[in-house]
Amino acid sequence: MNTQEIIKLFEQHVIPNYTRVPCALVRGEGSWVWDAEGKKYLDLFPGWGVNGLGHCHPAVVAAVKKQAEQLFHVPNNYYIREQGRLAELMGKLSGMDGRCFFANSGAEANEGAIKLARLHSNGRTGLITALNSFHGRTFAAISATGQPKYREGFLPEMVEGFTHVPYNDLEAMRAAVDENTCAIMIEPVQGEGGVYPANQEYLEGLRELCDLKNLLLIFDEVQTSPGRLGTIFGFQHFGVIPDILTTAKALAGGLPMGAIMVKPELAPSLRPGSHASTFGGSPLVCAAAIAVFETLTTGGVLANVKRMTKHFAKKLQELQQKDLGIREVRQCGLMIGIELTIPGAGIVRRCLEKGLLINCTHENILRLLPAFTITPEEADEGLEILEHCLSYIPEENKGEVKS
Numbered sequence: 559m560n561t562q563e564i565i566k567l568f569e570q571h572v573i574p575n576y577t578r579v580p581c582a583l584v585r586g587e588g589s590w591v592w593d594a595e596g597k598k599y600l601d602l603f604p605g606w607g608v609n610g611l612g613h614c615h616p617a618v619v620a621a622v623k624k625q626a627e628q629l630f631h632v633p634n635n636y637y638i639r640e641q642g643r644l645a646e647l648m649g650k651l652s653g654m655d656g657r658c659f660f661a662n663s664g665a666e667a668n669e670g671a672i673k674l675a676r677l678h679s680n681g682r683t684g685l686i687t688a689l690n691s692f693h694g695r696t697f698a699a700i701s702a703t704g705q706p707k708y709r710e711g712f713l714p715e716m717v718e719g720f721t722h723v724p725y726n727d728l729e730a731m732r733a734a735v736d737e738n739t740c741a742i743m744i745e746p747v748q749g750e751g752g753v754y755p756a757n758q759e760y761l762e763g764l765r766e767l768c769d770l771k772n773l774l775l776i777f778d779e780v781q782t783s784p785g786r787l788g789t790i791f792g793f794q795h796f797g798v799i800p801d802i803l804t805t806a807k808a809l810a811g812g813l814p815m816g817a818i819m820v821k822p823e824l825a826p827s828l829r830p831g832s833h834a835s836t837f838g839g840s841p842l843v844c845a846a847a848i849a850v851f852e853t854l855t856t857g858g859v860l861a862n863v864k865r866m867t868k869h870f871a872k873k874l875q876e877l878q879q880k881d882l883g884i885r886e887v888r889q890c891g892l893m894i895g896i897e898l899t900i901p902g903a904g905i906v907r908r909c910l911e912k913g914l915l916i917n918c919t920h921e922n923i924l925r926l927l928p929a930f931t932i933t934p935e936e937a938d939e940g941l942e943i944l945e946h947c948l949s950y951i952p953e954e955n956k957g958e959v960k961s
């Protein structure tokens with residue numbers, strides 16, 4: 559099947575809720591993918607951050623193959639060996655003796671975390687989140703998300719109890735806390751919002767505030783864990799320990815998985831009957847996630863994330879000095895946002911034509927979430943293509959973007 563035939567299938571049979579680029583990817587390896595015609599692309603945004611170890615990492619492939627021959631799925635009214643092993647591993651690696659619940663996506667993990675926070679808080683229901691945040695697409699997650707555009711068309715019935723305050727503004731957070739507040743939910747680095755890292759003092763201040771007011775601190779680490787900031791969990795990069803952590807994306811090396819991890823004393827609050835997932839924590843997906851953590855802890859991968867964080871920072875600083883319409887570069891680990899003075903959609907399209915896959919968010923912020931295994935040569939090749947595309951801006955794409 560060629561790309562045109564695949565596009566036709568979509569036009570006839572698939573709900574058109576995504577803005578898709580005219581490209582059908584059929585194979586991947588590391589930071590590279592191939593389309594249906596065999597054209598090769600360098601993928602600097604692999605799987606929207608899901609393919610943290612790159613496409614089809616051999617350790618994940620081997621673990622999935624082995625597990626697939628034994629057992630795919632059994633429900634959660636049985637004890638699942640791989641789920642227990644994964645939870646043990648995550649609890650140990652977090653250093654917080656964390657207890658886990660497994661779901662299938664980031665939004666679901668957040669949904670569960672919100673429920674747990676309320677169940678734990680004896681009738682207090684208020685949650686405070688940040689403006690410009692993104693927590694997913696379920697009703698609770700769009701209610702938590704601090705961007706009104708995600709609620710458009712779904713009003714008036716939102717999940718009640720959410721307050722949104724400016725990010726990195728401790729005073730605003732303090733002022734928003736009242737007697738009904740049970741939790742604060744924050745991304746340590748706002749990803750979809752345009753790659754805005756939290757200030758160290760902000761996260762430390764939130765921790766203090768939560769301790770003082772008996773609130774739960776929830777870190778939405780769907781994008782920042784595991785691995786992306788050069789530490790297993792993102793909070794370890796900042797040294798600020800949350801009460802509840804949610805993660806997804808890179809967790810199972812490309813298979814769908816989300817998780818909640820909580821301090822041990824919170825775990826009993828999610829009591830039988832209060833929450834569940836049919837698919838969550840299956841042997842197959844857990845085997846993949848175990849392979850991800852084993853690779854992160856034994857294979858020098860985190861060291862590569864740290865090395866490549868510096869490499870990208872240096873190269874992007876050089877690129878920014880070239881007067882190519884880059885307003886600002888923001889980076890934390892291998893989360894990179896390149897804010898342009900012009901719209902980014904045309905640049906993304908041009909990069910695609912030249913064999914480079916990147917993303918654009920908020921109209922003018924190019925986003926890169928490179929694989930943890932990326933090499934300096936691959937990074938340089940990608941940035942050369944990007945520089946080339948920024949140098950030849952198509953006429954229709956030249957409009958200035960408001961600051």
Ligand SMILES: Cc1ncc(COP(=O)(O)O)c(C=O)c1O
Pocket residue numbers: 662663664665666668692693694695745749750778779780781806807
């Ligand atoms: C911080 C954050 N939370 C939650 C989500 C939602 O995750 P999912 O699309 O897996 O539901 C995302 C997705 O981009 C995210 O970046």
